[in-house]
Amino acid sequence: MSVESVFPRLEPLLPRVQKPIQYVGGELNSTVKDWDAAAVRWALMYPDAYEVGLPNQGVMILYEVLNEVADVLAERTYAVWPDMEKLMREHSVPQFTVDAHRPVGAFDVFGVSFSTELGYTNLLNALDLAGIPLEAKDRGADDPIVLIGGHASFNPEPIADFIDAAVVGDGEQAVLQVTDVIRAWKAEGRPGGRDELLFRLAATGGVYVPRFYDVDYLDDGRIQRVAPNRSGVPWRVSKHTVMDLDEWPYPKQPLVPLAETVHERMSVEIFRGCTRGCRFCQAGMITRPVRERSITGIGEMVEKGLKATGFEEVGLLSLSSADHSEIAEVAKGLADRYTEDKIGLSLPSTRVDAFNIDLANELTRNGRRSGLTFAPEGGSERMRKVINKMVSEEDLIRTVATAYGNGWRQVKLYFMCGLPTETDEDVLQIAEMAKKVIAKGREVSGSRDIRCTVSIGGFVPKPHTPFQWAPQLDHKTTDERLQKLRDVIRADKQYGKSIGFRYHDGKPGIVEGLLSRGDRRVGKVIRAVWEDGGRFDGWSEHFSYDRWMRCADKALADDPVDVDWYTTRERDWNEVLPWDHLDSGLDKDWLWEDWQDALDEVEVEDCRWTPCFDCGVCPQMGTEIQIGPTGQKLLPLSVVK
């Protein structure tokens, strides 16, 4: 049965909304396949606005991997802004894909990638606009399987009622395995209906189907146990790990939007995983082990990607890009190849050391040296030991001295507030550090025209990290602490004017904390917030803390738990955590030891350069560290001009 485009109904609405281009598709390198010729059809969503969702690497990769399979079709959909939502509801236009404007409800799978929990209300809105029942239990044979992935799916419990399934870990191979299961089930004539399909997915051991697990609670509100409610379903669901990134050079044909988006560059993931061991960092914990893309693999992706897109900038992505074993050769090789073509290179996420200044200089051979960003994360030496961010103040000052000496005029320092065991004094140290940076900068550059911007984010404890047991700092104390810091910086006559200060208030962090470490009972809160009009919670102009608190009070009134219980409460070693049955490979005992080490201010090295610390991931997942050096170089491209 073919499916009609909703475009004729959408088109008259487009002149009436902001930035209509975001709803029309037609991006370079996008794909529209024949509906009837496809055996399995995916609608992929990044649950935020198009301008944020389109550049998302995860969705872009899966879109291409799936469309490369002859009998598989994948299209994309994004969260629509409230002006469009209103018109769609008035004119009965369902949630649609931007590729061929097909209704999302007609697909086999509705795959949603969550990098952040703040997209949950957008999921509910998209389901509702698509005409898909909000709760998985109410869905019928013709509704898509609602499947989620992304970092937030490492604890999918808060949205367990709304999803049919979750995939944990790397998606490239996982989506193909899911596709195979669906293809076979459809070819057999859909035996056993939706339930049988979900069972087959669960039985693979790599797909979590919440309905097949029961959660029991103790009287005090803690979880008693989580257990499968039918045989053939594993007790724990394992994460997926892609080995050998060179085998997966995606995206090969990156999407180039017509609309303006947040990142407009050719992004190449130079490695996946990070073992620096920063204790606050969920990404570093759940993506182990480190798997590098080779220097030649990177060179090839950049070359092909630039040809396919015409982008003017290359971003070398990873969790800590300067840690690639051949980063200097990569940077030099790419700069040699592309400087003349006016292609910019950028290296987000770098650590604090002098080596990075050399790198940064290499990346800006012809360009303007405006600003460098470093992330000491903790203001005091003590705090940095707690979070295992091994940067001494001396390192930092030496690094910024080199930076200012090389013509850089602005240094941005990123910190967190609300870390475990933190006191006012730890945070006030940030001001001291910034002052020293400015003093050093003036000395080295001989100029007063230098700046240091201090940027502060609130810490939110995340599942599958050593801080998963930690109490989150309440928003009042966070705000007071930041206020004190701001006052100290402002009051400084000598340096205050050279120091910029950027921070967010603590309230959104509490909601993020509720959603990050919540369990199935939090689903009621999410639903209530969405019903009350909650959308786009990652956007300050749409986010309402009061709405979240009001809805949480009401929805959790009959439970022995509340928002504080989920956020500011410290957990014990023996508490069953809502995500314990999702296996990131990390050994829970190791995480606990690391949590204790944090409290004792004991640091842990990076296992790339030292013996194994038994975090458990490699043996549990059957994976290994894959790093260079390969010893190869990027040769100049022979360009025929």
Next chain:
Amino acid sequence: MPEGPPPAPAVQKLRLRYAKRGRLRFTSHRDFQRAFERALRRSEVPMAYSAGFTPHPKVSYAGAAPTGVASEAEYLELSVARRCEPAELCALLDASLPPGLDVLEVVEAAPGNLAERLQASVWEIRLPEVEPETAAKAVAAFMGAESVQVERMTKNGMRTFDARAAVAALDSPLERGTPSDDEIDAGHPGVDGSGDRPCAILRLVVRHTTPAVRPDDVLSGLRLVADLAPPVPAAVTRLAQGPLDAETGAVTDPLAPEHAVTSTGNEEL
């Protein structure tokens, strides 16, 4: 501060006409600029660059159609550092841009300022579900008025100006039109131009003045003088822009000097 080598000098100036069609009429001018500059990179056009820290390819755009309005007659100029064959460049750039942003012709610039030649535009305004008779009455009222003060929200707030004086012609043929078939041209699946709804079609010639009078302003004017309120947003297309012949009222080809050179060249062969 690091210094780069000086940019290669421009050796040839080319003029280009392009169309914005179908669903890609929703590209804003900024969107088009980014798309065009990426197409230049993909097709490895030897662009001339401006000097400075962030060199920009030398492209200048002339009076772009508003977002949401289709066009068959948008113009830009570009300078290259190595001579290019205009017809080849045309094919290359057209293939490199998404369908719906279509390069229609490229010519080597003849002397004279292109922007100065773009004195007026011809617009087609399709009004689905409006009876041609109703539209004709509104047009007569508008053209009969001395001035029609309309309001438009600008960056500096609400502004009131005359939408009538700049209008050189506004016709409403009494035949029944059908909805635009742009969507079929753009290769968009599932959309067709069939249907027997009424659809009035206006043909509007507007002089380029300051402030610019857009088709939207004329529609506001029609609403003001004759209460013409289309139930569906109008589908607007710029059909042409160029010099305005004061005697005939016709908008002529802005690339006529270039075409004259080309045809002379051909005769010599």
